[in-house]
Amino acid sequence: MRLAWVFLGSLGRRRAATLLSFAAIVLGVALGMAVQAVNQAALAEFGRGLRTLAGAADLQVVGPRTGFDEALYGRLAARPEVARASPVLEVRTERIGSTDTLNILGLDPFAVGAVTPALLARPVEIEGRAERESRLTALAEDSLFLSAAAQTALAVRPGDRLSVYAGSQPLELRVAGDLPGAAEDRRLAVMDIAAVQKHFGRIGRLTRIDLKLVEGLDVPEARAALEPLLPAGVWLEVPQAAEGQASNLSRAYRVNLTLLAAMALITGAFLVFSAQALSVVRRHTELAFLRAIGLARRQLFVWLLAEGALVGLLGALVGVALGHGLAFGLLELLGGDLGAGFFAGLSPTLRFDPWASGLYVLLGVGAGVAGAWLPARDAADIAPAQALKASDDSALSQRRGHPRLGLALMLMSLPLCALPPILDLPLGGYLAIFGLLAGSILWLPMLASGCAQILPLWGPIPVRLAAARLRAAPGMGAVAATGVLAGVALVVAMAIMVNSLRDSVDVWLGQILPADLYLRAGRAQSGGVLDEALQARLADVPGVARVEFTLHDSLRPVPGQPPVALLARPVSPDGRELPLVGSAHAVPDGETAIWISEALHDLQGWRPGDRVQLPLAGSEVPVRVAGIWRDYARQTGSLMLDLADYRRLTGDRSVQDAAIRLVPGADAFSVAEALKATGGSGALEVTAPGEIRAISLRIFDRTFAVTYVLEAAAVIIGLAGVAASFAALAAARRREFGLLRHLGLTRGRIGGLLALEGSLAAGIGILGGLTVGGAIAWILIEVVNRQSFHWSMDLSVPWLSLLVFAGTLAGLASLAAVLAGRQAMRQDAVLAVREDW
Template sequence: MNRALAPAFLGSLGSRRLTTLLSMLAIALGIALGVAVQVIHDAALDEFDHGMRTLSGEADLQIVGPRGGFADALFEIVVLRPEVAAASPLLETEARLFGEARMLRVIGVDIFRLAEVQPVLFPQPAAGEDRFAALRDDAIFLSPGAMQALGLKAGDTLKLQSGLDPLPLRVAGGVPGMAGQQVAVMDIAAAQHRFGRAGMISRIDLRLREGLDLTAGREALGPLLPAGVQVLAPERARQQAAGLSRAYRVNLTMLAVIALVTGGFLVFSTQALSVVRRRTEFAFLRAIGLARQELMRWLLAEGALVGAIGAAAGVALGYGLAAAALTLLGGDLGAGYFAGITPRLAFEPIVVAVFLALGTVAGVVGAWLPAREAATVSPAMALKSGGDAAALGGGRRHPGWALGAALLAGAACLVPPWAGIPVGGYVAVALLLAAGVFALPMLAARLSRVLAPLRMVPVTLARSRLAAVPGHVVVAGAGVLASAALAVAMAIMVASFRHSVDDWLAQILPAELYARGARAGSSGYFDPAAQALIAGTPGVAKVDFIRHDTVLLAPDRPAVVLIARPLTADGRELPLVGERVATDRPVWISEAVADLYGYGAGDTIGLPLAGELREFTVAGVWRDYARQSGAIMIPLERYRTLSGDRLANDAALHLLPGETPAAVAARLRERFGGEALELAQAGEIRAISLRIFDRTFAVTYLLEAVAVVIGLFGVAASFAALAAARRREFGMLRHIGLTRRQVGLMLATEGALTAAAGALGGLVVGGAISLVLVEVVNRQSFHWSMDFRVPFGILAAFCVTLVLLAALAAVLAGRQAMRQEAVMAVKEDW
């Protein structure tokens, strides 16, 4: 490439600052979101991995069980095995701070065995404490991160919750080996006693004898374990955390890709129109010897420069967004996958390089078709100032391409997920966008026929123009279609999701008032005495107590939540989907369990309860939006009979007629104290859940708004460039009698028809994409279904507004060209 030509090509970007900046902005936004999601997730996962590696210490294997733990008698069996060089038992509890919503991870340890497997957990007594402080049942040791987060120091009292009672513990020192983690350590016997977990442990960390590999160790220890307890490698937790968060992260990243595609469309539009305006310049360069391929390379370099600058700005913006998100949300991306850790942002050269390359590629791809068209135009034709109708395909339409892309999209929807990622669904989205762009000229032609009865000259001229040059419809309407399709698809998907979640909440929250000691799996619970007090509270007609635990169904998958609650034989209390089976030993599985494990109605499923494998029959599948790894419902009485567990985590209170939730809540607080119970009305829980839902999808609303604004600017930029290229046409129309107002009406009609084609195409394509999102992407990513819901009123108002704004943008953009005197406009034809 001849560097002397750089000012003629790359310098032209400065002469069209607005369109260039808009293209860069669109690419920057897509890159920024992608970078932010990636670096936040990597930082959170690295911190999570560091914490897990620190906690596992020098362990080769871990014996783990359900959330409720398993009998500590297993430790005595395992520690005597010849395959085991050292073993250390742990009891982990998510302890609620009494009277607060905050939780603290408390680890009960055997200090006499820590040094061999987990030396980083060794507690260090504070000055003034004796050497036996770590064995006292009122002592707790905090990591530096926990000390800072709780605002405590050695000698202070930390008040936790056990059951519904306060549990005051003395901060007797620290855990210096756990810097960066918010954890507490205490003696394992004290933890069992104080948290009501007598005879239970959560995990056994093992170091195998020298020379024994992990596979042999697992094979030797596996037969010793009771049902529901498994021996796993420590890195399993990281893999499962990455797997759980992968779908959420990938879906956010795909939103970024869609924004990037919108930017690519805008690059396409601006480059195409730049080619139209500069065709005489290119023809002159071709005439004096510039090769066709070199012209194409220079035009691709323009697109690459736009993409590279936009990507660089996007990377900087992405790191800024990531820093703000880590400050406000931590590392859980608004979804709770990495709650409780404090990630640290780090510069990732590979991630930056990948996203810089993506932005550059988006610019090159957007510029490729205009560059190819510019290189194929005959210099002689271009020097005559004609041929603009032939640009970008001129009169060619591609109905076969549109149909082919749509059929391929349908086939892609049938592709199963790869590693839990709906690759086929994302390919289908891209193909549907392509089909919409290919169909734009046909849509514009059909829409123009609607105006055929109007015999107004400007309208007739506008219709004729669009029919003669359908390629310009693609140039001006591609950005509108892409942005409208994104907005429509997300609006339908979010409306469907929100409606389904609202209905689901109404069905799973039938009681008027709900009470709990703390969240499931934590130190708060209702013992039988507390349950009797709740049931006997004046104004309470009936109480449904609910117990939460987990079960391990497969070693390579996360634990499945087990929920025991009062249920009728047909499970009518649950939001069931699909077939139902009558059985005398029923359980109901969530859609995630059905998808991940392959169970269906009528199948036999084995559940480990209290160390015994019990067989049940799947009576049906229910919809669950709360637990991505799956959940199983079991009748409460059967669970209690088989497990011997009489505790409860939650209570659903049905009130007597005439009683109000507020009055009954006040009586409960009098009985238990206001700090021990969490009380909420069903309506409050629904409102809070929907607010969280709306906040989670706030980023999609922002992307929709930005995409639509960029699409409108694309229309304005397109018509400004087209108007500049059509000065002679406008001058000729003025010579034969058209007024400026009529020329403006012609432009407005063209803009409205172009935007209407883009909006209509966006409606159709967006509707199809929303079906893919609802039926393929969400089902394969998160394993839940939803009811399809179309917000017709919102979409109609959106499309009408878009068409009107596009018509206005077209007129305003063409005003400068219309102002030119008719004689001056055609002087070059003398």
């Protein structure tokens, strides 16, 4: 155990390099742990909500967002397989005069208790109310029952009045009681189903039926008996299916954020490698002495690995603790969806998961061991006799890296990019990114050697010395540039990917928002509709040249998968209004054309020209795929068809949105006010396309806020890596600096020499990082994002920003090298070379 103090003492002596590696591992583990903890909390909260809503139901009948015919309820309730059935109609509305949204569940008070008792309403006795009136409160058309959490959020209590929108009309409801079975943090609202159907214009419609099967009947047998009774587009699902769909929906976003955290962790591993490699250089005499007095090669290798493992373990433990603190902050700031919109409205509770925490601790230890592996192997191969005679930094002089292994890893990335998704995740793309990054690090000494060969050996003395130094010891520049390359590659890759996606989204918004004004019934997708009478009044508003209406619905073409968005709006036969990907396919006369998003193309395999069956109005309707369009708003897929075709096939005349084109010279503000006045009571919202674009891009920036933090951290880590590397190298080169002082070089010139060497080392890392980062960006754009989110984007490189970033980083690296070497330059020149006398 005495050897332990020798190696622990080494970590203490090189505090800067050790703390840098420690900080990088803390950062990677903390970010990964935070993303995992936040998403786990959100999924757990989402699952608890679903279990509350499902209650004792064994199966649920689900359909499109607009619902299905309630006659199905009677047919299913009469089946011998069904013990109890509870109809549900869910609508979304908002409070008048505020932006508070409210999901109202319309339930049958006589059926809900047997299936979902947590949703059973309890009327609250109010002074002055007759006893008979209290018993019938649950059936009153204006009675609303709120859970305790909903009453707190809306600042109401039993007996208060609550005004909401019913379609485009105001509706006043009375808070008649509470939901004692609801969890404390669940915001729920319940009304009698007949009242909801009447007030919200959904007569004869249901959105769900909860089924409790007879005792002893298993679910597969019941499904086989009941599914033939269902109309097209309506499916039977187990209550847990929605939880799994939500998890899958957010998984790609979660995994991509975790990948970014892993990139920080990998950067930490490279910094451990850099610190350990420099430690081997500084201690090569000490390590050779240990070998000479009997320490076996394998023992030395294991002890050096233990140093890296200790740094990784301590960093991981601190990272897990910091990650939970960061998760708490993210929940407060961005919510359970981290700004992505998957779990909007939830208030998750953070919980400690020992298994996930243990996994991240192991990842941190693995990063430390991986970073220490090659330096430990090189140290174990040191010949004691030669090392005892050599200078401090000679171990790096002939280091040429592992170019064959590096080249193999980089070449391996090419076929990995062609792999299809595995478990619906782009694992091939992730492995390709790791191969590129690891391979480039192993290739870095060869790059440094190649750059050294083209440097001129003329000019001022510091320039010649710096060039000669890099030629003689390319390994020195490679080790110093390791952290820079990893950090720059991460920054460049994310900058190109985010810039490409942001520019593509901006162009896409311009294509899908060509009108002068946009109108919708209510805010926040409240589910309001524009009836035919209101549609006619909107078209007659002075200043309006043309109105194009849009209907939003959802379909379930495949059971067990999330609903697909359906948009019906005026579309020309060639689809010129849409942001098409590729060319359109001509649809024969007499057939109905649909336009599918890239996600639907990937998930369902539909292609232009295919003839598919679409569940509309309870029937299978044959349609023809006319083309593919970009849709950045709906990850699960969407399809669009002409509004006239939709109305012909379904008979539904309602819409939710309208695109308003104004007559030339009309004042947009005046027309907007006139349009809102046609709905009355603020039921209509009118927005300019510029405002929609600004809001959308603001949401985009919020979604990628975590990536910006990672980029900044990567830059700081890269610069700190240069400083730590040159501090170690400057200390190792104390005799060289002493000799240069004896030969007449001033401290200023030695400082200039270090600045040049820092610039050269950082330049090598920046050059490699720009190249590798560009390749990683291509993988992120063409492989990871396409397989994760099913959208394409146009490549957009922020050249000016990257050039400014590269130049600034090189300048800061020079400054960091000078500041790191000041201690060695202050050393007395005579004392520095006394060992050579």
